[in-house]
Amino acid sequence: MSDTWLRAKLDNVFKASGDLDCILIANTGQQDPNFTYMADFSSGLFESSILLLERKKATLFTYSLEYETALRQAPKGMSVVNLNSKAKFEELKKKVSGRKIGANLGFLPYLTYINIKKKLKPKSVVDVSRAFEKAREIKSKPEIDRIRKAARITKEAISESHKHLKEGMTEKELAAIFESHALKLGCDGLSFSTIVCFGANAALPHHSPDTTKLKKGDFVLMDVGVKVRNYCSDITRTIIFGRDSRYAEKMRVLETVLSAQKNAIAAIKKGASGSSIHSIAQSYIDTAYGGKYKGTFIHALGHSIGIDVHDGSRGFLSPRSDLKLQPGMITSVEPGIYIPGFGGARVEDDILVTDKGAIIL
Numbered sequence: 001m002s003d004t005w006l007r008a009k010l011d012n013v014f015k016a017s018g019d020l021d022c023i024l025i026a027n028t029g030q031q032d033p034n035f036t037y038m039a040d041f042s043s044g045l046f047e048s049s050i051l052l053l054e055r056k057k058a059t060l061f062t063y064s065l066e067y068e069t070a071l072r073q074a075p076k077g078m079s080v081v082n083l084n085s086k087a088k089f090e091e092l093k094k095k096v097s098g099r100k101i102g103a104n105l106g107f108l109p110y111l112t113y114i115n116i117k118k119k120l121k122p123k124s125v126v127d128v129s130r131a132f133e134k135a136r137e138i139k140s141k142p143e144i145d146r147i148r149k150a151a152r153i154t155k156e157a158i159s160e161s162h163k164h165l166k167e168g169m170t171e172k173e174l175a176a177i178f179e180s181h182a183l184k185l186g187c188d189g190l191s192f193s194t195i196v197c198f199g200a201n202a203a204l205p206h207h208s209p210d211t212t213k214l215k216k217g218d219f220v221l222m223d224v225g226v227k228v229r230n231y232c233s234d235i236t237r238t239i240i241f242g243r244d245s246r247y248a249e250k251m252r253v254l255e256t257v258l259s260a261q262k263n264a265i266a267a268i269k270k271g272a273s274g275s276s277i278h279s280i281a282q283s284y285i286d287t288a289y290g291g292k293y294k295g296t297f298i299h300a301l302g303h304s305i306g307i308d309v310h311d312g313s314r315g316f317l318s319p320r321s322d323l324k325l326q327p328g329m330i331t332s333v334e335p336g337i338y339i340p341g342f343g344g345a346r347v348e349d350d351i352l353v354t355d356k357g358a359i360i361l
């Protein structure tokens, strides 16, 4: 934990939020990703806990269950209060009552929102979901380092998994091999449910691994990611397992996707628009081999990556994106070709935008 983490994040968030007295982040049974962003804890769930942000400090209101866990991890500038005592609830109420507060209305359930208004009596509640998204779009050095480490573990675990490929194994078996290698390599957990597709299943972008058995000549698509200290990676690799009579056709699909990705990454630079990067990959795929694959790339080229694997609601590299790429942003670049009944290919890397262009993490 760096001493400056919380202070830098408070500056980012209040700068993006405008005129507010404080910001209240309320967890439910789930941890608000903005809580994760501010607190930077590596341990604990903090269900129903409240993090109150002021311009120069933060106060965590939690319960006996995790009070000690919080005290041990609290960064410089954060105090911890045990809400099991009724007197401490009054402390929270005093800080909120009559104030103009921010809250993440993109996360907060409506009933919790109503409760906050009723019990804490703020003067007004302003949505800060977009302000947090904006702050989280630009990564600091420690955040970049964590995503880089997550990406490296992911790529190494994929390579290890490829060594275990054998005819007759199931998608679930390969998923288990990947996950076990990733944990052994030092990740803290998965970014999302592991995707493994054999053969024709590779035409389904979000296929869940099942008992499909690997055959010679199959596409093997793995879309996987891990977390390192709360930050995600998201990597996809497609290979062809041995040869069957349609090997050349399959290689053409894979090579087209690889070239589309290469061209898109080469065009990434400060100030480039998200939609223009998408359209480079799109038009490459649509025009390759006389238009043979036109219409087979059916999703956005890339999304922001951070605490969430799809970080923020704003489209990054997509046809309607209004994004201008800035140094410190991290985006996936993941073109694909999907042919129902035949299979498909997707290749995905995590790209850091810098002053000098793209860096593959």
Ligand SMILES: [Mn+2]
Residues within 6 Å of the ligand: 234, 303, 332, 334, 348
């Ligand atoms: Mn992705």
